[in-house]
Amino acid sequence: MDHTELTDIYASLGISAPVLDFAASVEASLKERFAQIDARAEYNQLKVVKAMQDNRVSDIHFAATTGYGYNDLGRDTLEQVYASCFHAEAALVRPQLMSGTHALHIALSGNLRPGDELLSPVGKPYDTLEEVIGIRESVGSLKEYGISYRQVDLLPDGSFDYENIRRAVNEKTKLVTIQRSKGYATRPTLSVEQIGELIAFIKGIRPEILCMVDNCYGEFVETIEPTDVGADMIVGSLIKNPGGGLAPTGGYIAGRKDCVDRAAYRLSAPGLGKEVGASLGLNQSLYQGFFLAPTVVAGALKGAVFAANVYERLGFSVHPNGSEERHDIIQAVTFGIPEAVIAFCQGIQAAAPVDSYVTPEPWDMPGYDSPVIMAAGAFVQGSSIELSADAPIRPPYSVFFQGGLTWYHAKLGILKSLQYLCDAGIVKGF
Ligand SMILES: *Cc1c(COP(=O)(O)O)cnc(C)c1O
DSSP: OOHHHHHHHHTHHHHHHHHHHHHHHHHHHTTHHHHHHHHHHHHHHHHHHHHHHHOOOGOOOOOOOOOOOOOHHHHOOOOOHHHHTTSSSSEEEEETTOSSHHHHHHHHHHHHTTEEEEETTTTSSSSSHHHHHHOOOTTGGGOOOOTTEEEOOOOTTOOOOHHHHHHHHHHHHEEEEEEEEESSSOOOOOOOHHHHHHHHHHHHHHHTTTEEEEEEETTTSSSSGGGTTTTSSSEETTTGGGGTOOOSSSEEEOOOHHHHHHHHHHSSSSGGGGGOOOOTHHHHHHHHHHHHHHHHHHHHHHHHHHHHHHHHHHTOOOEEESSOOOOSSSSEEOOSSOOOOOHHHHHHHHSSSSSSTTTOOBOOOOOSSEEEEEOOOOTTOOSSSEEEEEEEEEEEEEEEEEOOSSSHHHHHHHHHHHHHHHHTSOOOOO
């Protein structure tokens, strides 16, 4: 294939030659970064294969079960694979865990009892957890069950406020929740090493305090996971990183056996625990998605690093910046004007394999205090390991985007967003 062939196919997808040339120069500057991402993906791929081999995965594990799901070998072995890969004693990996929020709720409510206190030493947790905990009044919250909550914010420079964490820990403190990814906040994402330091500090105060990590968007970004640095539980969503784009639904909890068991008794029923739950024919997608996850995460990371460098070079503020080390797959770009945020999201949508002809518009979503625009043309509804972007229409007019099942598709999405910004006259000089 020659250069013209590639230019032609990009042209047929609406990408102009100047945008393509600019992208090529940015990409050429990222060779070392991409090589580092590939090296981690190689390590993580081997970690997953080793876990599958050690647990003797076989095609009998792909068979469907129905009804109660007793003796679902495929389900039980998949949970062993997750446990082996994450160096945990046990795991709960289920389509019946409906989302990341649900998995986190099960991990928390399974391990906390009335009179216990929950502590977040890393500031305000992800939006949906506010109602789970009862920070915002909500029917069925942990607060309604007599579980109190305390929070210590990060210091202005993003580091842990050890002094106030020590003060916040008391005889009621049962569980500490640590969110790895910044989510849609502006604080930095935590590295696994930093999480390890925080866990060591907590255990130094009282070793029996349980440390849970919200691992959403973090899996396979590094070569170690929080379970390698002392976390008692890690929790995540299968329509993010570990589902590899193939899992159609689900969540996981991996960690200490007693913690995972308590979560299982909460998910099903006391006395039943992990013994029930039909896998309904989803096992193969969950295995295969986990197998692909390290490569898929690498593609998404390349997209995030590429976008940071493209928009940084054009003078916009990007978070994380173009050269920073990555600890999750989320990229934020601040445009300062609503038209730019809208054009960006419409460009992402126009690059999608599904629903590319749809034009996203801002709308008043329930639970948000300003209109929100969302771009997603995904095979799995709501999947954010697939290329997706969303932005609240309010100052400073930042867009958050993540995912991309392949690097080439993530690249097309970013080129398309830039093309839309050029066509709208917001980005000039092309
Ligand atoms: C996505 C996410 C959640 C919640 O996951 P859902 O699947 O959307 O319910 C929780 N915490 C973090 C950090 C997340 O990124």
